[in-house]
Amino acid sequence: MTTYIAHFTAAHKIIQLKQNSVFTWQQEGGEVDLELLEGKIKRESSIHFYKLLAGDAFKIALEDIKVDISKTLPFYG
DSSP states (O other): OEEEEEEEEEEESSOOOOEEEEEEEEEOSSOOOHHHHHHHHIIIIIHHHHHHHHTTSSOOOGGGEEEEEEEEEEOOO
16 A cells, blocks of 8 residues: 545635645555545545534535645655
């Protein structure tokens, strides 16, 4: 298994604050599937970030979040 790190920005369609962060994950080497990675970031990071910001104001849905991945690299840290 190889550990990777990605720099990403997430934006919500209503909340004006953007999430600018990094995400680490493990996979069996090879090419990074950016579409699968975007979904993983939404489910494991961004949804929680926007739920924290929104509180009880409104429901946060995965389809309301857009993730842009800037860069991915193997991570040896």
